[in-house]
Amino acid sequence: MAAFGTGAGRPLQGRGGSGFRFTLYAFLAVVVMYLDQRGHYLEQVRYVLQAAAYPIQLLVSSPPAAWRWLKQTLQTREALQAENARLRGEARDLELRSMRYEALARENGELRALKEALPPVAERWLPAEIVTVQVNGLRQQLLLNRGASNGVFKGQAVLDDKGLIGQTTHVGPWSAEVILITDPEHAVPVRIERTGLRTIAVGAGDSGSLALPYVPSNADIVAGDLLVSSGLGGVFPAGYPVARVTEVHRDAVQPLAQVRAMPLAHVDTDSEVMLVWFRADHPAAPVTPQPAARPEALGQLKSGNPAMQPQPAVHVPDSTPAAGGAAASGAAAPPAPQAGTTAAPPVAREGQPQ
Amino acid sequence: MNADSTGRMLLSAVVALILTVLPLPPWADMIRPQFLVLMVLFWSVYAPRTGGIALGFFSGLMLDVFQGQVLGEHALALALITYMAVLEHQRIRSKPAFQQALFVLLALVIYEFVLFAIDGWTGHAVTSWLRWLHTVTGALLWPFASAILAYGAGRRA
Numbered sequence: 001m002a003a004f005g006t007g008a009g010r011p012l013q014g015r016g017g018s019g020f021r022f023t024l025y026a027f028l029a030v031v032v033m034y035l036d037q038r039g040h041y042l043e044q045v046r047y048v049l050q051a052a053a054y055p056i057q058l059l060v061s062s063p064p065a066a067w068r069w070l071k072q073t074l075q076t077r078e079a080l081q082a083e084n085a086r087l088r089g090e091a092r093d094l095e096l097r098s099m100r101y102e103a104l105a106r107e108n109g110e111l112r113a114l115k116e117a118l119p120p121v122a123e124r125w126l127p128a129e130i131v132t133v134q135v136n137g138l139r140q141q142l143l144l145n146r147g148a149s150n151g152v153f154k155g156q157a158v159l160d161d162k163g164l165i166g167q168t169t170h171v172g173p174w175s176a177e178v179i180l181i182t183d184p185e186h187a188v189p190v191r192i193e194r195t196g197l198r199t200i201a202v203g204a205g206d207s208g209s210l211a212l213p214y215v216p217s218n219a220d221i222v223a224g225d226l227l228v229s230s231g232l233g234g235v236f237p238a239g240y241p242v243a244r245v246t247e248v249h250r251d252a253v254q255p256l257a258q259v260r261a262m263p264l265a266h267v268d269t270d271s272e273v274m275l276v277w278f279r280a281d282h283p284a285a286p287v288t289p290q291p292a293a294r295p296e297a298l299g300q301l302k303s304g305n306p307a308m309q310p311q312p313a314v315h316v317p318d319s320t321p322a323a324g325g326a327a328a329s330g331a332a333a334p335p336a337p338q339a340g341t342t343a344a345p346p347v348a349r350e351g352q353p354q
Numbered sequence: 355m356n357a358d359s360t361g362r363m364l365l366s367a368v369v370a371l372i373l374t375v376l377p378l379p380p381w382a383d384m385i386r387p388q389f390l391v392l393m394v395l396f397w398s399v400y401a402p403r404t405g406g407i408a409l410g411f412f413s414g415l416m417l418d419v420f421q422g423q424v425l426g427e428h429a430l431a432l433a434l435i436t437y438m439a440v441l442e443h444q445r446i447r448s449k450p451a452f453q454q455a456l457f458v459l460l461a462l463v464i465y466e467f468v469l470f471a472i473d474g475w476t477g478h479a480v481t482s483w484l485r486w487l488h489t490v491t492g493a494l495l496w497p498f499a500s501a502i503l504a505y506g507a508g509r510r511a
Contacts, residue, residue, distance in 0.1 A: 018407065022437035025411040029433060032415075032426035037476050042425055049419040056368075057420075060376050132377050139421070139480075185478060 047148070050172030057143055057175065061132045068271065121237045121284045124277040126150060128158075130270065131175065140183040140203065142166070144273065147174040152275055155235050157286075159274045163241040163264035164188065164229060168275075176275075181242065182208060182263060189232040190242050195220050198230050201243060201261060208268075210243050212259035217250050219257060227261055231286055238284040359404050362507060366393050367413060375420050384484050387492035389499075390417060391465060394432055395458060396503045398439035399446050410436030423478040431468035435461040451497040459493035 035041045128144040146152050148171050158165045158178050166180040181188050182203040190201045190212075197219055204211040215221055225245040231238030243261035250257050267273075278285050370393035378386060394413050397405035414429030421428075438461060439446065446457055466489055473479055 018402075018437060018440050021407045022433060025407050025433040026430055029411065029414075029426040029430035032429065033424050033472070033476075036425040046419070046425065049415070049425075053416070053419045056372060057375065060372055064377065132375070184480075 046170055047172055050170060050175060050177075054172060054175045057132055121239075121278050121282045122276050123279045126152075126275040127272050128176075128275050129272055133267070140180040141169075142178040142180065142267070142273075144168075144176045144178060144275070145174070146275060147172045147176050149173050151277075152176050157236050157276050157278070159240065159276055160265045160267075160270050162266060163243070164236060165265045165267055165270075165273055167235050180267060182210060188236060188242060189230045190227040191230040191238075192221055193226040193228045195225075197221065198232070201227060204260065208263065209246070210261040210263060212245075212261060213256065215257045215259050217255060217257045221245060221248055221257065221259060223247055231284060234286045237278050237282070237286050359401065359507070363397055363401070363405055363409065366397075366503060366506065367409075371413075371416060371420075374417070384487055385491045387488050387495045388462070388465075391432060391435070391462065392458070392492055392496060392499045393503065394436055395439050395461060396500050398436045399443045400504065400507065402440040402443045405436075406440055407433050407436050423473060424476050427469055427472040427476075430472070431465045434468060435465050438464075451500070454500070455493045455496045458496040459489060462489035462492045465489075
């Protein structure tokens, strides 16, 4: 047995052998990358690999979890009593508020000439614990301890009690990866609650802030405005709080304003988040293009029917903030049909000239 | 070379993987060396027939699952620098620790460049210069890491 580090290892058979093996593995890696990136053929492989990775992730996160558990167990009686009193007060407060909410919802339903108040858009909640947090300047992701065995699916909304957190990207059997709304690769369609202007909030790259890159300079937006989800994009339902605008910078020569916003959810202090299932038939549910209608609409586009072509944004005659917002958000998502109507093929709806 | 050294190699791989994915505060995360890459480089240089390119490829695949944007990017980058290390293992092994660290720095820069390029091509570009920081800390750590690994590998042989 040759001792390592003494240079007594036998030489390799020749350089050709390792060169061939390298070519083989490099080719394999390129094929894997192509399949994963282009076709998403590797969902099953990822599922298995994620299951294999989960024990290690669990092990790695166990020291902080054990510390939390220890701290909770050793809390004094007084601290627990104080917390209990505070929570009871909060619960009473929330009950009072939800009483009012129910009355308002009923009134709203009557105003919309519906027979009765609609059920809430969220159908089911599942609390999930954060196993590991990878929050740095480059990637902002979480790992949750719920997976496909709990019914979690890819592209599911994740919230906490303050607002949106993100959506699931890869789902394993017992775990799910979540991309945060502050990740530079994540974009969430939002609406300014005060004005109704629709736009898109993307992660700014530095942790804990969002950028709104598609807001025109003349748009009515000020620091302190609340951003709520607009229901477009097919992941988040309409009306959930997302972020609060912190700064608006307008430059006379720039067509777009530079807007920053601070997310309302506090991922760094949460240890538990909520996975949510939504009622698909609810007016506030996420708007998804119907899968059957899409190829058809694309086919009509290809055939060159001018009535079906989406009109360029510059042809929109009026320049109200709402129209500007719709034009701005049109780059990534089709302008929304009004909440309450059914989701029709978006291209056909957009095609009607004004 | 035999089942025993393969077992030790796998053990060191698991330890390195745990060190790689251990949650750390952001500043420590920035300067954290790529322990798994250092481990693979060590085994490629000191026991090229035990680990070799296969070890690099599958370690990279594991890294892809934990932190990759596209399955296969770490696998390709690690297979490449493993190949370089296996080719030059005789020459690297005979050098003092300082010159070895220079080679490791070069390998880590190539590794990070491959990742950088693939991230860009697949539309996940991360252009922050902070992503290159771990190449320096990795090279600085190399003399200690290789000493510890060589101790562990030789001791229980």
